[in-house]
Amino acid sequence: MVLLLTPIFVPIITQVGMDPVHFGILMMSIVTLGGMTWPSGSAMFAVCSLMNVSIEEYSIESIPFIAAVGRSDRCAALCARPRASGCRASPLAADDAVGAACSGSDPIPSEIDMKQTWRWFGPHDLTSIDDIIQSGAEGVVSALHHIPNGEVWTPEEIALRQRQIGTRKDGSPSGLRWDVVESLPISEDIKQQTGDWRLHIANYQTSLRHLAEAGLEVICYNFMPVLDWTRTALRWRLAHGGTCMRFELNDFAAFDIHILERKGAGGRLPRDCGRGSGPALCRYERCPIKSPSPAA
Numbered sequence: 094m095v096l097l098l099t100p101i102f103v104p105i106i107t108q109v110g111m112d113p114v115h116f117g118i119l120m121m122s123i124v125t126l127g128g129m130t131w132p133s134g135s136a137m138f139a140v141c142s143l144m145n146v147s148i149e150e151y152s153i154e155s156i157p158f159i160a161a162v163g164r165s166d167r168c169a170a171l172c173a174r175p176r177a178s179g180c181r182a183s184p185l186a187a188d189d190a191v192g193a194a195c196s197g198s199d200p201i202p203s204e205i206d207m208k209q210t211w212r213w214f215g216p217h218d219l220t221s222i223d224d225i226i227q228s229g230a231e232g233v234v235s236a237l238h239h240i241p242n243g244e245v246w247t248p249e250e251i252a253l254r255q256r257q258i259g260t261r262k263d264g265s266p267s268g269l270r271w272d273v274v275e276s277l278p279i280s281e282d283i284k285q286q287t288g289d290w291r292l293h294i295a296n297y298q299t300s301l302r303h304l305a306e307a308g309l310e311v312i313c314y315n316f317m318p319v320l321d322w323t324r325t326a327l328r329w330r331l332a333h334g335g336t337c338m339r340f341e342l343n344d345f346a347a348f349d350i351h352i353l354e355r356k357g358a359g360g361r362l363p364r365d366c367g368r369g370s371g372p373a374l375c376r377y378e379r380c381p382i383k384s385p386s387p388a389a
Contacts, residue, residue, distance in 0.1 A: 095124060114207075126162045129155060208232045210272055215239070216257055222267050232272035233258045243280035243293035246300040251307045274304060274312040 099120075106116045128136035131148070141151050211230035213220065215238070225233065235254060237246050254271060261267045277300055282288040304312055325344035328336045349358045 095120070122162055126159065129159055129162065208272060210234045212275060213258065215254070221262065222258060222260065222269065223262050225269065226261070226267060230269070233269050234273040234275045235271055236275040236277070238276075242278045243282060243289065243296060245296045246277070246303055248303050248307065251303055251309070255307065271309060272311065274309055276313055276315050277301070277304070278315055 102116070102120070103113060106113065127133050130137060137148065137151060137155075140146075141148055208231045209229065210232040211220075211225045211228060212234045213222070213225060215235065222233075235258065237250055237254060240246055240250065258269050258271045259267050277297065279297070280290070280293045282290040283293050283297075301312065324338045325341045325348070326339040329339035330336055346358075349355055
């Protein structure tokens, strides 16, 4: 649908003065919402089939996610107003604040400044700052992953990463800057409201202030429940020598049943999935079960 409708809509929205980037966000949000809900709901039907759940169960569990996508549609719609209106709506503005955001004194610019950036994992990344410069990237997306989740990102650590990005191997300026914080992670204690979750929230707020004081304005975060990656192999070796991420249901079932020990996990999986002995159950260092009984 995107491939079919984009060539039709782009000339129309351009003529009425609507920002193409904002329209693209709005269009993709609507497509996502359509895939999550009936009657078309391709993603909904696929999930229900793979997880062996009913549409009713899926619909109840997906309400928060549908609400989030619907809210993003509303924000994107506010941002996609024609330039002729002289309104620059903030995507963070609530409905009641739209009038304040749309004062008419701050018109939307005719061009959007977009930068090509490169994700860099720090000094231990095999890709160096010199390599990033050669790629043609104009900025860097990075994070302080060596700091445990829940601890404060100090001004000293932030400044160090900025210097690392701004310096080539020979010590000369790279011309690059830390433009985007790839992730300021949410700790597991915050997700579950256990342990030191209140302290972690306070530390998170402090880290945000430190980043803002250092001039970093674009900050992302991951709030992924239980697992950060739904992949069972992050470096699967291919026949030609390259690596990729891979998902194997047997491996995931072994993890879900025998490590997480999630209640009822085995009831929604294929009969033999994750229950036999072999490589699938021996791959995880923390797994105490090597040859579980068929009843496990």
